[in-house]
Amino acid sequence: MNWDDASDPAGDRLVGTDADGEDRAVEAALRPKDLGEFVGQERVREQLDLVLKAARARGATADHVLLSGAPGLGKTTLSMIIAAEMGAPIRITSGPAIQHAGDLAAILSSLTEGEVLFLDEIHRMSRPAEEMLYMAMEDFRVDVIVGKGPGATAIPLELPPFTLVGATTRAGLLPPPLRDRFGFTGHMEFYAPAELQRVVHRSARLLDVEIADQGAAEIAGRSRGTPRIANRLLRRVRDYAQVKADGVITREIAAQALDVYEVDARGLDRLDRAVLTALLKLFGGGPVGLSTLAVAVGEERETVEEVAEPFLVREGLLARTPRGRIATPAAWEHLGLTRDAGAAGPAGTPPQQGLFGG
């Protein structure tokens, strides 16, 4: 799975990790503004706090920072916090937007002293731009090439000191020379339910929504460890609470609302459950090949592999083995099936363990 393949084939999913238009509109209002407000990620927060405090004490520009982690965990938010804590402006761009070294030169040469440059999906920059970035990060200088062929000349351009904040879904995707030029690397983890509960409470307060502790816990438990999803589910639950109740989000209201939206107690949506149900009911828990599984749920191979499976694997419900996909005991338990009953299938499909796994 390629986390960074932002073209999510099931992009309108309530539990999708990429930001949609509505997310973007609301996220600006929900972003924590300083490290104190930023929930969770204790280790990264503490380390970053030291880096920034030390830079401020020296009156220097902060070291370059690399943030790695899945989408929606708060990398953009943290980069804005870094700028705010340093009292510096921030410029936001992304790897795919920088296709030519010239694009990067234009951005770099217009930075002001101390400015934070946030480069999202930094691993998707073009190679020439990447090489230009090495020198810019290390020496605050770039060589702008003028002309072509034997007559081409490199004109050195001095840059003001700046802080690069790079974000990537996996630090391992970066070439070592780039990775080594960051003074600090923070790995963002998925959030624990209690942390997400705090995110939900905070967002509810900002959105002026009344929510009970158990209501926030119910949303948090279904948010797949991701604040972006928690905030999105909160908005849908708020709609439900307004239309079907008195606007207050209790545990029951949150559970009913998310059942309507087909996000189950563990955060699986319709697609995840379809994959798991097919694996259990039609193939006796596997092993079964990806293509067969995809046909069984009427989806593209890529959709099953890139959209549904990563979370199922992370949750320990499905395993990818050389012989095919297999369900774990937790999958049977989650769907309330037993091996024999499950393998019999809903419409009397014969058990198929022998055929597929044995």
Ligand SMILES: Nc1ncnc2c1ncn2[C@@H]1O[C@H](COP(=O)(O)OP(=O)(O)OP(=O)(O)O)[C@@H](O)[C@H]1O
């Ligand atoms: N630690 C946190 N505390 C409170 N809210 C958070 C936290 N992390 C993220 N959020 C909220 O989650 C939403 C998504 O965060 P953000 O855009 O920073 O994620 P991201 O990692 O940059 O995602 P992407 O990689 O897709 O750009 C924002 O609305 C932000 O307010």
